[in-house]
Amino acid sequence: MNNSTEDLYLVPFDFTSISERALDYALRMALTGGGKVMVIHIVKDHDDVAIAKIKLDQKIGNHRPAELKILQSNVVVGSIFSDIGKTAESTSASIIVMGSHGAVGLQKILGSHALKIVSSSVLPFLVVHSEHKTPGLENIVLPFSFARESVQIVEFASSLALKFGSKLHLVGYRDKDEWLARDMKTNEVVVRKHLAKCGVNYELVAIPAGSNYEKELLAYAHKIDADLIAAAYFSTGIKDLFHKFIQEMLDNEYGIPVLTVNAVEVMAVNSNYSFLTV
Numbered sequence: 001m002n003n004s005t006e007d008l009y010l011v012p013f014d015f016t017s018i019s020e021r022a023l024d025y026a027l028r029m030a031l032t033g034g035g036k037v038m039v040i041h042i043v044k045d046h047d048d049v050a051i052a053k054i055k056l057d058q059k060i061g062n063h064r065p066a067e068l069k070i071l072q073s074n075v076v077v078g079s080i081f082s083d084i085g086k087t088a089e090s091t092s093a094s095i096i097v098m099g100s101h102g103a104v105g106l107q108k109i110l111g112s113h114a115l116k117i118v119s120s121s122v123l124p125f126l127v128v129h130s131e132h133k134t135p136g137l138e139n140i141v142l143p144f145s146f147a148r149e150s151v152q153i154v155e156f157a158s159s160l161a162l163k164f165g166s167k168l169h170l171v172g173y174r175d176k177d178e179w180l181a182r183d184m185k186t187n188e189v190v191v192r193k194h195l196a197k198c199g200v201n202y203e204l205v206a207i208p209a210g211s212n213y214e215k216e217l218l219a220y221a222h223k224i225d226a227d228l229i230a231a232a233y234f235s236t237g238i239k240d241l242f243h244k245f246i247q248e249m250l251d252n253e254y255g256i257p258v259l260t261v262n263a264v265e266v267m268a269v270n271s272n273y274s275f276l277t278v
Contacts (some may be wrong), residue, residue: 007035007163010093012084014041015059018099018128025128025257026097027067029137033163035094036070040087042080049075085121095156097126100250118233119262124156126228129255137164140228140259141221143213143249144191145173146183149234149263154191156261157230158200168195168202169224171217214248222254229256232263 009026013019026037041056043049052075060073076087088096098117118125142157144150150173161168172188175181188204195202207216221229233246249258 007033007094008092009035009037010084010088010091010096011037011039012042012080012096012098013039013056013059015055016099022097022099022128025126027063027070029097029164030070031066036072038091038093039071039073040076040084041073042076042078042083044077044079046077049077081116084117085123088121088123093123095124095126096121097128100127100129118260122262124153124259124261127250127258127260129252129257137161137166137227139169139224139226140166140230141169141171141217141224141226141256142191142230143171143173143217144184144187146175146180146187147234148183148187150232151187151191152263153230153232153259153261154194156259158195158198160228160230160259161200161202162198166201166227168200168230169205169220169226170202171205171207171220173213174207174211214245218249218252218254218256221252221256226256228259230259233260234263 007030009030011019011023011026013023023037023039029035030037039056039060041052043052053073056073056075060068060071063071074087076083078086084096084098087093137160140157140161142154144154157168160166170188170191172184175184192202192204205220207213207220220226229249229252231246231249246258246260249260252258
């Protein structure tokens with residue numbers, strides 16, 4: 001997200017109700033915080049482009065005039081797994097907004113392979129659930145741990161907080177291991193320093209060491225009626241644990257949207273988003 005230039009929200013669309021939900025979410029964000037929305041539909045063959053474009057334009061045309069002013073559409077030939085990220089980067093999109101859960105189309109793919117799509121890009125993904133309320137961004141829950149990759153989402157989350165006047169709730173993983181607890185504390189200092197420098201409103205939330213972190217985190221998010229959970233994605237070595245963690249966040253029973261980013265890729269490129277160096 002960029003507070004100085006106009007944001008572009010990219011929405012993969014397959015004509016299902018959940019992709020319509022993602023489009024509605026992106027439109028509300030763009031209308032509230034400024035920006036445009038690009039809807040893309042991916043087909044497997046060039047022969048399918050013309051018909052798909054007509055169908056997509058007809059669908060887009062049903063929106064209100066204020067929405068039509070910031071809407072654009074495109075049909076892309078390729079694969080959902082690789083070309084969503086490529087299209088986002090080639091169009092200089094700020095964020096990718098996608099739906100989650102269900103039985104068909106993108107819904108089925110996101111239900112079991114969302115992280116494969118996330119790993120295809122260095123851009124943030126905002127995954128929306130079909131049952132969630134009308135989007136607002138008053139409260140964003142930001143979990144982090146002893147792994148340095150876990151804080152790579154902070155730049156994106158703080159940018160959203162500044163744009164929409166949100167409050168960040170920092171929930172650190174409490175480990176009984178002395179060395180891991182030390183690393184987590186280091187990350188906490190880095191995060192708080194960054195947020196203070198940016199002028200982001202935040203609160204530090206404590207979860208007791210040894211408790212079920214995922215369960216307590218989601219319970220807290222539900223208690224404060226959180227609008228978003230911002231958590232980095234990464235899975236290498238012992239960090240496979242965090243692959244499972246982000247999947248639990250995506251599948252959360254409360255239907256809270258999740259903002260995530262491929263932390264390893266973000267750290268590997270020359271990017272202003274990576275404020276913890278390898």
